[in-house]
Amino acid sequence: MAKLSKKIVTAAEPAEKDYFLWDDSIPAFAVRVWPSGRKVYVIHYRSGGRMRRYTIGQHGSPWTADLAREEAIKVLARVHSGENPSDARVEERKAMTxxxxxxxxxxxxxxxxxxxxxxxxxxxxxxxxxxxxxxxxxxxxxxxxxxxxxxxxxxxxxxxxxxxxxxxxxxxxxxxxWGIRTDGLNPCRGVQRYKEEKRERYLTQEEYARLGATLDETEDMPEAAWAIRLLVLTGCRLREIQTLQWSHVFFDQSELRLPDSKTGAKIVQIGQAAINVIKSIPRLEDNPYVITGRKKGGYLTDLQKPWRRIRKAAGLNDVRIHDLRHSFASDALEMGADLTMIGRMLGHSDIKTTARYAHLKRENVRLSTNLVSEKISAALLGR
Structure with missing residues (x-):
């Protein structure tokens, strides 16, 4: 590695993991590049038989490569005289706001x-x-x-x-x-959290009809209408549809192969209705996304604002976007799918997450039990 300079440090691109660029004039001196793009000047030295790292400061005002190198020389001089600069830093950390x-x-x-x-x-x-x-x-x-x-x-x-x-x-x-609090105590431990009421909202057949009619009339924002239709027809999470790329769509297998989601990579099986929606969406040569945004090459980042307008027009003011996912699960349960299958359809990593829909399943069981008992009762009466 060459001698660190402003040009070299500025040109350093962030990677998936942090890495160091070492200065060839002072081997212990380096700049650490974080995945976020943050660049920090550091020194590595040995003290008390251990390797230690001393942080000089973040690249930018006031720390340039040259100023950081001068500071590194001063700090290393203290190390050579028997000091451990990191000891002083402990007190500095305690003062961190x-x-x-x-x-x-x-x-x-x-x-x-x-x-x-x-x-x-x-x-x-x-x-x-x-x-x-x-x-x-x-x-x-x-x-x-x-x-x-x-x-x-x-x-x-x-x-x-x-x-x-x-x-x-x-x-x-x-x-x-990180050694910034040394008392070993987390002041959040023991603080009582608030009880959260799990809100359950599912669309009725009549509400689906109103939503569909409204989407048909949403001519000025077709991207939002396509996104809403796919959310309704697939049970996917909002971001999964927002960031869906054409390379993730496999029509022949009726699948969306998502490389990343809340629960990691997953395959979403889709029905013919969803396939028809996707095929109706114009494909832009310079954009990899299915639901495109205003920014060239980007996806539609804000669906909340158009959704508020759509739900108001459809008379569904209390319906959140995530309720569309809940409704998909509810309809699947009504049609006889078990909780394990629903979990796979929604991409839940834990069956406990799917279990929130168990009360819907119990209602189906109650209705079925009532039908069976009525049939047997009629038989007992000779009817």
């Missing part, structure tokens, strides 16, 4: 380990709730009582409160792992 830690949390954990939809949820919790409340607080100073008060202030939005508490808890777990 939530705002400072959240940047590292998003770069090194969220962007690296989580799927895009989950990344968005985490970033929303951090940007809208955690940083506005605790941004200037030191990580080491936040107590369970502080978190409990914060959680109580969000009682009007219990679902978001629970998601935010989960994100905050993960932040403190990593703070312990």
């Amino acid at each position: 939530i705002r400072e830690f959240s940047n590292r949390f998003l770069d090194e954990y969220v962007d690296v380990h989580l799927k895009p939809t989950t990344q968005s949820e985490y970033k929303r919790a951090v940007d809208l709730f955690i940083v506005p409340k605790f941004g200037t607080w030191r990580m080491a100073d936040i107590s369970r009582a502080d978190v409990s008060e914060f959680n109580g202030d969000m009682r009007q939005i219990p679902y978001q409160a629970n998601r935010t508490l989960g994100v905050l808890s993960k932040m403190f777990s990593l703070a312990d792992l």
Whole structure:
């Protein structure tokens, strides 16, 4: 590797995993490139018989390659004199604020380990709730009582409160792992989460008819109409349809082969009605996606806004997009599919997730039991 320069560091492209570019003038000096694109200057040195890593700072103002190299020389001089610069850093870490830690949390954990939809949820919790409340607080100073008060202030939005508490808890777990909190305590542990009411909404045959008629009239946003039809006819998750590419569609096998989903790669079996919808969609040569967006080569990123307009026109104001998936499962159960089959159709990784539909199955069993008992009762009466 050549001597690190602004040109070399700027040109370094992020990869699937983090990697180091080493400076040939100072072998212990390098820049670490994260998958998020973040670049950090570091030094590797030995102290007390162990290899240690000292972080100088992130590439950009004020740290250029030249300034970082000068700092590396100073730090290595302290190492050669018998000091361990990392000891001083322990105290610095204890002084790290939530705002400072959240940047590292998003770069090194969220962007690296989580799927895009989950990344968005985490970033929303951090940007809208955690940083506005605790941004200037030191990580080491936040107590369970502080978190409990914060959680109580969000009682009007219990679902978001629970998601935010989960994100905050993960932040403190990593703070312990990264040596930023050294007390071994997670102040989120023991804070009571709110009870969430599982909302169940399924479309009736009459509501399906109203939705279909509205989609037929949605001429000014055909991409949204196609997406809604595919959600209704496949039971797929929203993002699975949004990011569906033509290369994932196998008409002869009646399959969608999704390389990635909430539960990993999966195959979705589709019916002829869904196939007909897909075949009716114009295929753009410069766009790999089935449901295209306004940006060239991209997919339709926002379906919530057109869905609000569509559901209002159809008189379905209380129906969420995810309820279309629930309705697909409900109809499958009514037609006799068992929970294991429903789980495969929806791509559930755990049968417990599918079990939420068990009460619908029980209703079918109740009706069938009633028919059988009526038949036997009639036989006993000689009818």
